Amino acid sequence: xxxxxxxxxxxxxxxxxxxxxxxxxxxxxxxxGYKVLQKTGSVLDAVxxxxxxxxxxxxxxxxxxxxxxxxxxxxxxxxxxAGANLEGGCVTMARDITHPISLAxxxxxxxxxxxxxxxxxxxxxxxxxxxILPKGALVTKASQKLLQIFKTxxxxxxxxxxxxxxxxxxxxxxxxxxxxxxxxxLTGKLSGRIGDSPLLGAxxxxxxxxxxxSATGHGESIMRYNLSxxxxxxxxxxxxxxxxxxxxxxxxMTKRFNQTGGxxxxxxxxxxxxxxxxxxxxxxxxxxNELHCGVTVGEDEVEIVNETSE
Amino acid sequence: xxxxxxxxxxxxxxxxxxxxxxxxxxxxxxxxGYKVLQKTGSVLDAVxxxxxxxxxxxxxxxxxxxxxxxxxxxxxxxxxxAGANLEGGCVTMARDITHPISLAxxxxxxxxxxxxxxxxxxxxxxxxxxxILPKGALVTKASQKLLQIFKTxxxxxxxxxxxxxxxxxxxxxxxxxxxxxxxxxLTGKLSGRIGDSPLLGAxxxxxxxxxxxSATGHGESIMRYNLSxxxxxxxxxxxxxxxxxxxxxxxxMTKRFNQTGGxxxxxxxxxxxxxxxxxxxxxxxxxxNELHCGVTVGEDEVEIVNETSE
Numbered sequence: 001x002x003x004x005x006x007x008x009x010x011x012x013x014x015x016x017x018x019x020x021x022x023x024x025x026x027x028x029x030x031x032x033g034y035k036v037l038q039k040t041g042s043v044l045d046a047v048x049x050x051x052x053x054x055x056x057x058x059x060x061x062x063x064x065x066x067x068x069x070x071x072x073x074x075x076x077x078x079x080x081x082a083g084a085n086l087e088g089g090c091v092t093m094a095r096d097i098t099h100p101i102s103l104a105x106x107x108x109x110x111x112x113x114x115x116x117x118x119x120x121x122x123x124x125x126x127x128x129x130x131x132i133l134p135k136g137a138l139v140t141k142a143s144q145k146l147l148q149i150f151k152t153x154x155x156x157x158x159x160x161x162x163x164x165x166x167x168x169x170x171x172x173x174x175x176x177x178x179x180x181x182x183x184x185x186l187t188g189k190l191s192g193r194i195g196d197s198p199l200l201g202a203x204x205x206x207x208x209x210x211x212x213x214s215a216t217g218h219g220e221s222i223m224r225y226n227l228s229x230x231x232x233x234x235x236x237x238x239x240x241x242x243x244x245x246x247x248x249x250x251x252x253m254t255k256r257f258n259q260t261g262g263x264x265x266x267x268x269x270x271x272x273x274x275x276x277x278x279x280x281x282x283x284x285x286x287x288x289n290e291l292h293c294g295v296t297v298g299e300d301e302v303e304i305v306n307e308t309s310e
Numbered sequence: 311x312x313x314x315x316x317x318x319x320x321x322x323x324x325x326x327x328x329x330x331x332x333x334x335x336x337x338x339x340x341x342x343g344y345k346v347l348q349k350t351g352s353v354l355d356a357v358x359x360x361x362x363x364x365x366x367x368x369x370x371x372x373x374x375x376x377x378x379x380x381x382x383x384x385x386x387x388x389x390x391x392a393g394a395n396l397e398g399g400c401v402t403m404a405r406d407i408t409h410p411i412s413l414a415x416x417x418x419x420x421x422x423x424x425x426x427x428x429x430x431x432x433x434x435x436x437x438x439x440x441x442i443l444p445k446g447a448l449v450t451k452a453s454q455k456l457l458q459i460f461k462t463x464x465x466x467x468x469x470x471x472x473x474x475x476x477x478x479x480x481x482x483x484x485x486x487x488x489x490x491x492x493x494x495x496l497t498g499k500l501s502g503r504i505g506d507s508p509l510l511g512a513x514x515x516x517x518x519x520x521x522x523x524s525a526t527g528h529g530e531s532i533m534r535y536n537l538s539x540x541x542x543x544x545x546x547x548x549x550x551x552x553x554x555x556x557x558x559x560x561x562x563m564t565k566r567f568n569q570t571g572g573x574x575x576x577x578x579x580x581x582x583x584x585x586x587x588x589x590x591x592x593x594x595x596x597x598x599n600e601l602h603c604g605v606t607v608g609e610d611e612v613e614i615v616n617e618t619s620e
Contacts, residue, residue: 081534086534086535086566086567087534112530113530114530115504117427117504118502189423190423190430190433191429193425194402194426199512200534200536201509220423220425223425224396229536229539234547236543238547
């Protein structure tokens with residue numbers, strides 16, 4: 001198995017003037033994750049660090065640059081999971097921290113719980129020494145503009161300008177997989193709305209027996225369809241190739257609910273799945289010294305990079 | 311297919327002096343659900359109304375009688391799902407209402423969201439005319455005593471005295487299934503801890519293609535194992551009988567995580583699954599004029615009841 005780190009920057013439409021930045025972002029995140037995997041040998045470290053890169057990037061709907069609730073606040077969801085022991089950690093209604101994905105990992109590693117919301121999550125963040133930013137520090141001009149559009153126009157317009165949820169999946173040479181997803185959710189959402197991203201089996205799942213998935217798209221549909229679980233069940237029970245499983249399940253979901261989405265996946269054999277029923281989904285992966293990237297259907301740009309440069 | 315309503319009152323140990331009351335409770339809930347199914351023809355109504363009976367009953371950890379957070383408050387989780395259209399609704403951190411299961415249903419029917427937490431959920435409750443009880447109204451002497459035990463002794467002791475999560479599954483003559491689960495969670499939990507009950511695919515799931523499941527037990531393990539999804543995947547992809555699927559998956563989970571649980575299920579053919587790796591799980595179902603009930607392994611008391619009496 002070739003060690004691989006595969007990331008996505010969300011399914012939907014990507015603003016023409018952002019395509020370059022979005023590609024730069026996902027490529028940098030894949031490279032960062034891959035370097036960490038080479039260095040620490042941990043797929044959990046790899047997906048966490050890859051997602052952290054995107055949480056810092058204003059062009060994605062996670063961490064800094066998250067979209068806003070109807071009250072103008074940032075409230076973030078995240079989950080991380082390791083396929084070797086099925087350990088996972090999840091947070092929702094996380095506020096005023098740059099890296100919800102790292103808080104999800106602390107839930108997993110430092111508590112008896114696996115899913116914490118709001119004040120419970122924030123109290124852990126403080127105990128674990130996370131920097132608590134001043135209220136509003138994660139709010140960007142772009143996210144404020146989106147909220148304004150939400151409040152004054154048909155919300156369908158938003159689809160064309162909303163940045164994307166981020167996620168990562170990784171595999172090491174021994175077949176250990178991990179998955180991570182982080183998001184600000186929906187522009188104009190009610191405070192307390194939970195999407196699919198922090199739900200194991202919906203937006204995020206990892207099991208060494210089948211593979212790892214991180215999803216993006218219409219959260220309510222992905223939750224109802226239990227998207228990640230369904231994809232991995234086809235791999236485990238029907239011996240589907242992961243790409244075939246992803247395409248079948250995503251198409252079924254899109255048809256049934258008339259809602260679109262996308263996902264990235266790595267199966268237990270190290271095969272990759274990249275699939276979306278939206279117009280675009282930004283993704284990138286590094287495998288040995290090859291860095292692949294795409295945004296539109298069928299696109300696959302390849303660069304040769306130094307495998308171990310820091 | 312014989313229309314059936316099957317309920318559980320939680321897996322664990324049941325206090326000797328509570329066994330009678332617990333049996334009375336689950337039997338009453340199954341009967342109530344069955345009557346509603348006969349009357350409205352809706353499996354969603356059936357599971358909602360069955361769970362409402364148990365939420366009102368002090369002998370179960372749901373609604374009135376819920377166990378307390380470390381701060382002494384009641385914070386409840388619930389989910390409801392229909393297998394025909396994969397519609398679902400979920401709430402967490404619900405407070406000061408008797409019937410979180412009905413609030414979960416309103417999330418599904420009255421909002422664009424499918425999972426609401428805390429203030430978001432409570433704001434919906436107010437808008438929907440739910441009676442908001444005074445703070446502390448759901449707290450019982452028994453739950454306060456449990457919290458005291460939690461704070462002063464080894465928490466393992468709690469296992470022997472904790473009331474159980476509640477749930478229901480139902481099927482109609484056409485093969486429509488539904489599932490519902492409601493719980494107060496863990497005694498002494500941190501505010502914001504989310505268990506498996508409100509997570510579709512973990513503690514609750516329904517799909518007419520495979521069946522309906524409501525789980526109970528160690529929430530963090532059920533969440534990580536995606537218990538309901540795994541059981542239904544064996545039915546859908548491997549044509550397992552539901553009882554066999556439930557036993558295999560629960561045993562695997564118990565062995566892998568060294569944590570116990572239980573579940574009730576109805577598959578798409580109307581077969582029932584009742585399974586637990588704990589000492590006890592209270593359950594009951596009505597099918598035509600037979601009312602079945604049990605608490606310990608192998609127990610199956612049968613009564614003949616009037617099929618349509620109100």
